[in-house]
Amino acid sequence: MSSLMFQLPEKGRRVTFIGKGGSTKTHTLAHVRGHWARMGYPTAAIDSDQPGEDEDGSLYAWDQLCGGLVKNSPVVAQYSALHLPGTIAKETPAGGLLGIDTGAWSNTPGGTHHSALAMSDLAVLCLQPAEGELHRSASVWLALKYLEDTTGRRPELVVLFTRTHHNAKANDEARRALEKREITVLESSVPNQQREGGYSRAFGKALDLADDDPMHKVAVEILTKVAIQ
Known part of the structure; x- marks a missing residue:
């Protein structure tokens, strides 16, 4: 019998992390995926959110800088909406979890966020709890409505x-x-951590993971959403 905390289907599960720059989206996916791997789940990750000029960097760049966020499972970069579905299908690990880093702040049909959401089991919107951020999340609901209207799911x-x-x-x-x-x-x-060694300064470094890490709680709670009930 498997010793894993939660059972996942053989085909695996896909979780897309969405949010604007500054939402700690990429940092969250990096740490959550690290905890999934630490718990024994097969994991993979795709970076489909090409960073802008004012952003620190991508999940793919982080993976390259630190020599691999998860051992023997490099982050795959795919910034083409046309090719993203095939990459998602290829990279989803059997019985495991695929994390997809994407944006969803422009409701332009044909973007990578639409491709990612269309093939996902769960979308995690990373959001700062501020009134302005809630208003700016409107494009996420529009993207989901567009998907439902055009694909039925x-x-x-x-x-x-x-x-x-x-x-x-x-x-x-x-x-x-x-x-x-x-x-x-x-x-x-995810708490605001600006100190040395905190999440805000983790980019490019190897992950520092522990059971009492708040990201561990996030990883477990997301697992409860995609596990076989």
Whole structure:
């Protein structure tokens, strides 16, 4: 009998992480995937969000800089919406998890975010719990509606609060606003860590993983969403 915490289907599961620059999206996927691998799950990752001039770098660049975020499982870069579906199908590990890093802040049909969402089992919207960020997430709902209208299906969506502050009133207010719209908000969150060794300074470095890491809680909670019930 498998000793894994949760059972996944043989075909594997696909989880797309979406969010604008500064949402800690790439950092979250890097750490969550590291925890999945640490728990014994086969994992793979695709970077489909080519960084802009004002962004620190991509998941693919991070993987290259540190010599591999997950041993023997390099991040694959695929920035073509035309070729992304084939890459997703190829890279999804049997009985494991594929993490896809993409943007979803332009509701332009034919973007990589549409291709990624169309083939995903779960979409994780990384969002800072601030009123302005909630308004700017509108393109995500539009992208999902476009998918549902054109294909008849859409992945389950959950919101993950990132860059949170302990006991911040904004966290509770944002959660209530989203839940009022019947949007699922994960119980776990990613704290704002600006210190040396924190998430904000982790880019390009090997992952520092531990069971008491908040990202471990995020990894486990996402697993509960895609595991066989």
